[in-house]
Amino acid sequence: MGLAKGSPRTGFYICHCGTNIADTVDVDAVRRHAEELPGVVVSCDYKYMCSDPGQELIIQDIKEHRLERVVVAACSPLLHEATFRGAVERGGLNPFLFHMVNIREQDAWVHEDRAQATRKARDLIRAAIRRVAYHRPLERMRVGVNPNTLIIGGGIAGINAALNLSMAGKRVYLVEREPTIGGHMAKYDKTFPTLDCAACILTPKMSAVRDSRNIVLWTYSEVEKIDGYIGNFRVQVRRKPRYVDEETCVGCMQCVDACIYKDARFPSEFELGLKKRKPVYMPFPQAVPPVVAIDPKTCLHFKTGKCKEPCKEACARDSIRFDQREVVEEIEVGQIIVATGFQTFDPARLPQYGYGEFPNVYTSLEIERLVNASGPTGGQVLLRNGQVPQSVGILHCVGSRDENTNRWCSTVCCMTALKLAHLVKEHTGATVYSFYIDMRCTGKGYEEFYDRMMREGVQFVRGRVGEVRDWEMAPEEEGKLVLRVEDTLAGFVRRIPVDLVILAVGMEPRADAEAVQRMLHISRSNDGFFLERHPKLAPVETTTDGVYLAGCCQGPKDIPSAVAQGSAAAAHVLAMISKGHIELEPNTVAVLDDCSGCKTCIPLCPYHALTLNEESKKAQVNLALCKGCGTCAAACPSGSITQNLFEDEQIDAEIEETLAHV
Amino acid sequence: MEIIPQRMRYDSQRDPRFAQDLMGSSRCKTLTQCIQCGTCSGLCPLSAYMDLTPRRVINLARAGFKNDALSCNTIWLCASCYACAVECPKKVSITDIMYSLKRLAIREGLYPKGSPIPVLAREFSRMVRSRGRATESRLVLNLYLKTNLLKLLGMWRMGLKLITRGRFSFRAERIERVNELRTVLATATAEAGEGPVP
Numbered sequence: 001m002g003l004a005k006g007s008p009r010t011g012f013y014i015c016h017c018g019t020n021i022a023d024t025v026d027v028d029a030v031r032r033h034a035e036e037l038p039g040v041v042v043s044c045d046y047k048y049m050c051s052d053p054g055q056e057l058i059i060q061d062i063k064e065h066r067l068e069r070v071v072v073a074a075c076s077p078l079l080h081e082a083t084f085r086g087a088v089e090r091g092g093l094n095p096f097l098f099h100m101v102n103i104r105e106q107d108a109w110v111h112e113d114r115a116q117a118t119r120k121a122r123d124l125i126r127a128a129i130r131r132v133a134y135h136r137p138l139e140r141m142r143v144g145v146n147p148n149t150l151i152i153g154g155g156i157a158g159i160n161a162a163l164n165l166s167m168a169g170k171r172v173y174l175v176e177r178e179p180t181i182g183g184h185m186a187k188y189d190k191t192f193p194t195l196d197c198a199a200c201i202l203t204p205k206m207s208a209v210r211d212s213r214n215i216v217l218w219t220y221s222e223v224e225k226i227d228g229y230i231g232n233f234r235v236q237v238r239r240k241p242r243y244v245d246e247e248t249c250v251g252c253m254q255c256v257d258a259c260i261y262k263d264a265r266f267p268s269e270f271e272l273g274l275k276k277r278k279p280v281y282m283p284f285p286q287a288v289p290p291v292v293a294i295d296p297k298t299c300l301h302f303k304t305g306k307c308k309e310p311c312k313e314a315c316a317r318d319s320i321r322f323d324q325r326e327v328v329e330e331i332e333v334g335q336i337i338v339a340t341g342f343q344t345f346d347p348a349r350l351p352q353y354g355y356g357e358f359p360n361v362y363t364s365l366e367i368e369r370l371v372n373a374s375g376p377t378g379g380q381v382l383l384r385n386g387q388v389p390q391s392v393g394i395l396h397c398v399g400s401r402d403e404n405t406n407r408w409c410s411t412v413c414c415m416t417a418l419k420l421a422h423l424v425k426e427h428t429g430a431t432v433y434s435f436y437i438d439m440r441c442t443g444k445g446y447e448e449f450y451d452r453m454m455r456e457g458v459q460f461v462r463g464r465v466g467e468v469r470d471w472e473m474a475p476e477e478e479g480k481l482v483l484r485v486e487d488t489l490a491g492f493v494r495r496i497p498v499d500l501v502i503l504a505v506g507m508e509p510r511a512d513a514e515a516v517q518r519m520l521h522i523s524r525s526n527d528g529f530f531l532e533r534h535p536k537l538a539p540v541e542t543t544t545d546g547v548y549l550a551g552c553c554q555g556p557k558d559i560p561s562a563v564a565q566g567s568a569a570a571a572h573v574l575a576m577i578s579k580g581h582i583e584l585e586p587n588t589v590a591v592l593d594d595c596s597g598c599k600t601c602i603p604l605c606p607y608h609a610l611t612l613n614e615e616s617k618k619a620q621v622n623l624a625l626c627k628g629c630g631t632c633a634a635a636c637p638s639g640s641i642t643q644n645l646f647e648d649e650q651i652d653a654e655i656e657e658t659l660a661h662v
Numbered sequence: 663m664e665i666i667p668q669r670m671r672y673d674s675q676r677d678p679r680f681a682q683d684l685m686g687s688s689r690c691k692t693l694t695q696c697i698q699c700g701t702c703s704g705l706c707p708l709s710a711y712m713d714l715t716p717r718r719v720i721n722l723a724r725a726g727f728k729n730d731a732l733s734c735n736t737i738w739l740c741a742s743c744y745a746c747a748v749e750c751p752k753k754v755s756i757t758d759i760m761y762s763l764k765r766l767a768i769r770e771g772l773y774p775k776g777s778p779i780p781v782l783a784r785e786f787s788r789m790v791r792s793r794g795r796a797t798e799s800r801l802v803l804n805l806y807l808k809t810n811l812l813k814l815l816g817m818w819r820m821g822l823k824l825i826t827r828g829r830f831s832f833r834a835e836r837i838e839r840v841n842e843l844r845t846v847l848a849t850a851t852a853e854a855g856e857g858p859v860p
Contacts (some may be wrong), residue, residue, distance in 0.1 A: 128756065254764060352705070352749060362808075384844075397751075399753055401697070403750075403751060403752055403753040404749070404751065404753070437697060437698075437699040438697075438853065462700075463700035463703075463704065464699035464700055464701045464704065464706055464751065465701075465703020465751070466700075466701055466702075466703070466705035466706075467704065467705060483704070484704050485700065485704045486700030486703035486704050486715050486717060487700075488699070488700040488703075488710070488715075488717060491714075491715060491718060492715065493703050493706075493709045493710060493715060545675035
């Protein structure tokens with residue numbers, strides 16, 4: 001034990017963390033214990049080491065006492081290791097001649113016995129002070145940042161992020177799964193609370209994407225594989241064949257008119273099946289790119305091979321390409337913005353509401369299409385029999401705030417329901433009932449919109465509808481759908497007959513969120529939405545460096561919030577591009593000369609950082625790829641791989657000292 | 663002039679420990695999770711006849727208005743169909759809470775006097791505890807003896823038919839080793855955190 005040349009001059013600092021640590025650990029006793037240890041020239045406690053005065057202590061002591069090593073006992077290194085390394089560096093010492101001991105999460109917070117918790121803190125800090133003597137100065141490695149960005153998802157969040165980046169002159173690859181960008185917003189009729197026409201405010205942005213020279217727009221495409229790390233990702237994008245040449249098609253629709261099917265007879269995906277389309281179709285009039293697509297599942301050419309192909313003849317630009325094949329594009333980007341959006345709750349999961357059973361029960365998204373002038377009914381809200389409804393019931397919280405389906409509040413459905421109440425009233429003059437549990441109108445101008453709906457005479461009933469049935473028990477219920485509900489403010493149960501039921505469905509993670517999560521190595525929260533790095537202070541970043549979140553893939557939100565998050569993600573990307581490089585942590589591995597070239601380590605590395613040098617017949621490390629996981633160092637049969645900050649003598653010293661007084 | 667009864671409640675009319683006591687029973691733990699949405703009342707096939715909707719009972723119990731919660735007809739009309747508990751968005755075990763309230767109402771003597779339902783409940787429970795099985799003929803007799811003897815006499819014709827067709831035996835049914843059943847019941851109520859059966 002002990003160092004050959006005597007212990008280096010060490011400064012020890014212990015944090016009270018207010019009362020978080022000091023309540024359970026006798027901070028003063030630990031400080032006095034450290035004072036006695038070999039090499040310790042400063043031992044000091046402070047209320048908040050992470051504060052500016054706390055950091056200043058370290059900086060001053062390094063200069064004054066010519067410290068060679070620093071140990072801080074405080075919270076988790078996850079929170080403040082970077083803070084203290086920064087302080088050590090500002091004091092003029094190499095930041096890796098520092099070690100942090102976690103006596104909060106791993107001691108004070110998990111123990112109750114003060115004497116034992118204090119003893120544990122003493123053992124831990126003794127081990128750290130011994131270990132830090134073996135630390136060596138290390139340098140961070142710099143690697144460049146590829147200035148191109150991948151954005152996955154062309155909804156409003158992805159569009160906005162793409163436009164922000166393109167405005168700054170940066171190249172963006174915008175990948176969208178559907179044949180057009182626009183996402184959910186393109187399906188909405190009006191937006192709350194201003195009642196702006198959704199298409200009127202969205203389509204200029206969509207056109208701007210198409211016109212931007214910096215944006216490479218790949219619709220009908222999916223990201224298939226992502227390798228690499230921040231600054232240097234390699235991405236494979238699978239571009240599905242749309243059997244139309246995107247370069248030459250101008251969306252004149254001649255082919256659609258000429259299609260062998262005289263009538264549209266296949267359900268339109270964009271119109272949620274409420275309208276029919278032909279096998280060759282444009283999703284909606286303002287689609288971007290304004291290019292048709294051919295659906296091979298319904299097109300006669302693909303189904304039977306016996307079509308006269310009038311579409312091909314009708315096209316003046318020879319854009320129909322039945323021989324188009326799937327293409328896999330390979331690109332390199334520095335950063336990735338995930339904006340994959342949400343899906344609406346499927347109310348068939350709640351049989352008591354009769355969706356799918358009664359034809360006049362619709363989802364809120366379907367009603368958006370019905371009130372839209374370019375929608376299936378040309379903007380008329382009609383029952384399935386073509387009549388205009390006299391009374392309409394709108395149910396809030398369908399698939400939200402429900403332990404049986406989705407637990408969370410989807411945040412936008414109250415406002416969507418209020419907006420639809422207004423639109424349905426305006427289009428039909430019907431009596432509109434709104435059934436709510438709590439009215440959540442928390443955005444700018446939202447409460448005022450609620451006020452307006454009350455003035456417009458919407459009948460608000462505070463109560464969650466028990467069931468939607470068609471049994472009549474009174475003359476006025478004949479031929480109607482009856483909502484059985486407790487009017488909780490009145491305190492009795494009511495039966496309310498209506499012609500049309502609208503289910504304000506909640507938002508949930510997309511069905512393939514897990515696959516996207518795995519591809520990007522990011523996390524998801526309990527609700528299944530992608531997890532941000534910190535719920536308050538890093539709501540846009542993920543736990544994977546260089547991957548950011550925008551829009552509803554991170555959690556339910558309204559359009560302004562999705563737009564703001566898109567811009568925030570773009571700002572993060574631009575900051576990194578401006579910096580031009582990233583610094584990699586030096587906790588990487590090194591292969592020693594006595595490597596026998598047994599290749600044990602090579603397949604074990606999860607980051608493909610190890611290869612065999614054909615000349616020397618020894619393993620070699622790509623330091624830019626090494627994440628410092630230590631797998632290879634542990635597996636090497638000859639002990640020929642070492643890892644910075646985890647060298648044998650450092651770990652041995654730490655273990656020995658931890659157990660020395662047991 | 664007739665005095666108008668005061669509807670306002672003073673805090674002294676509340677039993678602040680009531681909710682806590684109720685939640686001492688393992689099947690009432692979800693009481694505090696109710697968001698008062700009224701799904702239970704909307705679904706309840708008997709809510710049309712209740713003086714307080716199930717939602718209001720939950721709220722009164724939670725707030726500690728013990729007398730209101732125990733003296734309503736709601737808990738006695740509950741037919742244990744569990745529709746409310748199945749659809750409750752917060753998984754409140756409403757039916758189970760109704761059972762606990764019934765027990766307390768009997769223990770506190772707060773059940774609606776003259777209503778046969780609490781009497782039936784008590785007689786049924788007593789009979790099962792003493793013999794391990796309910797004898798329907800005796801149960802019905804006990805029920806009418808304790809509530810409405812005249813009604814029983816009015817049903818002599820049906821009674822006669824049942825007896826002659828062997829559907830109505832006065833022989834008390836019982837199980838073997840009824841002590842073991844009592845032990846089971848006592849252990850179960852103790853583990854659920856509930857007091858002895860009234």
